[in-house]
Amino acid sequence: MSPTISGLLNQISRKARELLESREGTAVERLLQRCHELVSSRGEASGLALASDVFEAYAAFDDTERLEFWLATEAQLGVDRSALLGAIDDYQADPEADPVWVHNASEPRRQELFRRLNSAPDGTVSLIRMRESLRGLALPAATAKRIHSDFVHLFSSWFNKGFLELRQISWQTPADVLEKLIRYESVHEIQGWDDLRRRLAKDRRCFGYFHPAMPDEPLIFVEVALVKGMSGAIEPLLSAGEIDPEDADTAVFYSINNCQAGLAQVSFGNFLIKQVVEVMRHTTPQIKTFVTLSPIPGLKRWVDSDPERCARQQAGDEPFVGLCIEYLTSFERGRLIDPVARFHLGNGARLERINLSADSSEAGQSRSFGAMVNYLYEADTIVKNHEALMARGEVAVSPKLKSHRRAPVAALRTKT
Structure with missing residues (x-):
């Protein structure tokens, strides 16, 4: 941003802030006035300054003020019901009319506020x-759902x-990005810089998605071991x-x-996994199998x-494997119960192998008795597996896992 434009925005923002502070009402009420002005603003420079001012004021709020603000947006910047009903009536009266008016009237005004706010420097x-x-x-569930939906x-x-x-x-990636890998790793904690160095060794790969609006902030990243x-x-x-990647x-x-x-x-993950597989198939052609742990x-x-x-679960390894398979292939309300299974199987992977005693960490024991699973990604079957799951609820399972049969409950109770 040039110094001239930056100075102009600062000047407009300062005047806007002075005007805001001179108005009556609480801080939340004054901020809501600015939001309405921003939505109706037609000037680009004044809109940028207003957007910056809204972010600055919101950042200074405590949780009580933020709660009041969001509740007020629901009342003041939600769907204009009268406009929507009018648009529906007009469309019913003239079915040949452009239905875009119904679409526009059904959109919460809060979405337009977000679009205008996005114009501020670092708005995204x-x-x-x-x-x-x-x-x-502590927003009411229905209100929170609508606000999240707009975002x-x-x-x-x-x-x-x-x-x-x-x-x-x-x-060799800049240190500020590497620091964020340590901070954002939530599956298997990175134990400092030495641990990170090992995870970025020549037999390891790490890929992430970035966005032009936030070039130094990874959106998602995946860690890969060549074994x-x-x-x-x-x-x-x-x-x-460390091993030689060629091996x-x-x-x-x-x-x-x-x-x-x-x-x-x-x-992001569904794009990421498939794209990384394609990249590695070309850059590391000796790799023939792509799986998760x-x-x-x-x-x-x-x-x-x-x-x-x-x-x-207590009756032995074989019954427990069968129990794991049942859980990983079970549906509730039309979707797979387990979120990780839902992600990988929905991506077209195959449920390949159950590994008992695979994670002895406290987190591993508390979430799955230490069990982990391999999902297999095969380029030739990804689309078929995805379509079978989406269209018919059929989960792709390896032949070995298909052979497991649930042991009779009476026998299990005898063993325990």
């Missing part, structure tokens, strides 16, 4: 942080795959000595991390909720 990042702030607020609707367009840049992250054979436990994978035949995706809480429900986050909770499942 500020909106993401604004959405993050919602997490600690997700716009973010899904702004963070479309066409705008995302895939980058390989290495030890011999399919890994069945996380501790040996993390601590193994590896398998790529194991062992950690996928969404980095921006404000972008929750905006999907994934947690089963809801398994223990699901087992503990039913006495019969508890009995099966």
